[in-house]
Amino acid sequence: MNISKSLWVGAALLALTPAAQAADTLNVLTWCDHEDPALLEPFEQANGVKINFKDIDSTAAILAVLGQSKPGDWDVLVLDQTDTGRLAGMKLLEPLDAKDYPFSDIPAEIADPKLSSVGGTLYTIPEKFGYNTVAYNKAAVDPQAMTDIKAIWDPKFKGRVAMYDYYVPMIEYVAIALGKKPAELSEADLPAIKDKLIALKANSSMIGDVTTVQQALASGAADILVGGGEWVTAGIAKDNPNLDYVIPTQGGVRWQQALAIFAESKQKDLAKKFVQYIVSPEAQGKLATSSCYWGMPANSKAVLSDEQKAILRWSDQPGYIKVSHPYLQMTPEFDKALQAMWAEVLQAK
Numbered sequence: 001m002n003i004s005k006s007l008w009v010g011a012a013l014l015a016l017t018p019a020a021q022a023a024d025t026l027n028v029l030t031w032c033d034h035e036d037p038a039l040l041e042p043f044e045q046a047n048g049v050k051i052n053f054k055d056i057d058s059t060a061a062i063l064a065v066l067g068q069s070k071p072g073d074w075d076v077l078v079l080d081q082t083d084t085g086r087l088a089g090m091k092l093l094e095p096l097d098a099k100d101y102p103f104s105d106i107p108a109e110i111a112d113p114k115l116s117s118v119g120g121t122l123y124t125i126p127e128k129f130g131y132n133t134v135a136y137n138k139a140a141v142d143p144q145a146m147t148d149i150k151a152i153w154d155p156k157f158k159g160r161v162a163m164y165d166y167y168v169p170m171i172e173y174v175a176i177a178l179g180k181k182p183a184e185l186s187e188a189d190l191p192a193i194k195d196k197l198i199a200l201k202a203n204s205s206m207i208g209d210v211t212t213v214q215q216a217l218a219s220g221a222a223d224i225l226v227g228g229g230e231w232v233t234a235g236i237a238k239d240n241p242n243l244d245y246v247i248p249t250q251g252g253v254r255w256q257q258a259l260a261i262f263a264e265s266k267q268k269d270l271a272k273k274f275v276q277y278i279v280s281p282e283a284q285g286k287l288a289t290s291s292c293y294w295g296m297p298a299n300s301k302a303v304l305s306d307e308q309k310a311i312l313r314w315s316d317q318p319g320y321i322k323v324s325h326p327y328l329q330m331t332p333e334f335d336k337a338l339q340a341m342w343a344e345v346l347q348a349k
Contacts, residue, residue: 026270028053029062029077031257033128033290034278043277049270059083066092075265076274081115081258082327084124093123094261094268101125102279106298109321110256114329124258127279128287130295131324132169133252135217135228135245149177149248152226153196153203161204162213164227167342168327169253170197173227176251182325187334190341197345200226207346210293217243230312231255234294237311247320254324257295288312 028034030053040051056062062077079087087093103111106126116124136146140160145151152161164170172182174196180189201207205222214232216222218240225232229252233243259278261271277283284302288295296312297304304312313320330338 024048025050025052026076026267026274027074028274029056029065029074031055031057031078032292033287033295034078035292036286036290039278039283039286039290042282043274047270047273051274059086062087071264072262072266074262075267075271077260077262078127079124079258079260080327081124081126081256082329084116084258084260085118085329086332087260088118088121088123092263094263094265094271096122096125096261096272098122100272100276102299102301105301107300107318107321110298112326115256115326116258124260125275125279126256126258126298127284128295128297129254129256130231131229131245131247131252131254131320132164132166132173132227133229133245133247133324135225135232135243137217137220137223137242138244139242140220140223143244143246146224146246147248149173149250151248152224153199155203157224158203159205160223161200162216162222162225163200163204163207164213164225165207165209166227167338169227169255171338171342172253172325172328174200176253176325179250182253182328185328187337190337194341194345197342198348201345201348231293231295234311235289235291247323251323251325252320254321254326255295256326 026049028051032055034040035053035055044050054065056065059079062079066074084093110126110129113122116122116126134146134152136143141157151157171193174193175182175185175189178192178196204226206212206216208216213222213225213228217225217228217232218236229245233240233245236243259275261268261275265271278287279299281299281301281303284297284299285304285308288297288302288304289308294312296317304314
């Protein structure tokens with residue numbers, strides 16, 4: 001999840017293509033949690049290569065970079081796994097062999113073929129996941145109140161709520177609050193969801209990106225963050241022990257990252273080695289506790305300390321997975337409808 005997923009496409013993308021495809025360089029489109037030297041250096045040293053990475057924050061950003069690149073410029077990408085079908089349908093992804101990856105060590109719900117495969121062909125490997133739910137300051141808010149998904153609309157919290165600015169999990173979360181199943185949403189559901197989002201905005205003090213809302217929660221500018229989860233609280237747990245998150249009784253939303261290899265990569269063997277490395281137990285521990293944001297590793301054998309597992313609520317994950325809904329798998333048309341609705345919410349007075 002980098003985690004900010006705003007759909008900006010700027011002029012800066014014009015200069016993002018690698019200068020050259022070198023035999024000792026692997027070019028990766030990635031989110032910020034993959035950029036720690038502690039994660040990359042073991043692979044670089046073992047293979048005598050340098051990882052050239054470009055930070056992206058959405059599938060739209062991936063496509064924008066590719067639009068300014070030559071075929072074969074990029075080798076590996078990190079993506080929201082629910083976008084597997086969209087990118088595979090555009091012939092951008094290389095088919096993968098499940099035997100090359102540790103699927104037996106990945107929880108069944110996270111390894112769901114519906115998220116990783118198209119027409120029986122595997123295209124993406126799950127690597128990290130977490131939740132868009134409610135994060136809060138338990139010194140300022142009753143934790144029991146936060147177990148009800150409807151609490152965030154309570155007038156007593158007016159001005160104390162922050163909203164994460166990524167439309168997909170926010171729309172899903174509100175749909176759950178309305179008693180709707182995210183996987184079954186259609187355009188007919190959008191008017192009710194829009195009205196509920198506008199009501200939530202009226203109860204909130206801000207809508208912001210990852211850094212903005214995390215700082216608001218950590219500083220006390222907000223007591224509740226809708227869309228927050230372990231990615232907000234885990235990495236700063238030692239300095240901010242009162243920050244916590246909960247998946248309400250009615251359920252929550254699960255983000256899930258995956259790795260894929262570009263179909264036009266000229267270094268597919270090296271790209272496969274990189275993907276295998278990232279889903280190895282050692283690398284999974286580093287990825288899970290990245291300085292950018294923490295999250296649950298897909299590989300259940302990830303190397304983590306007991307303290308790190310406790311912060312990530314390792315033992316609670318089977319229950320959390322069962323009550324959470326993955327991001328929507330959308331047609332481009334439905335995605336446009338959601339974006340248009342979200343724009344109306346942002347513009348509402």
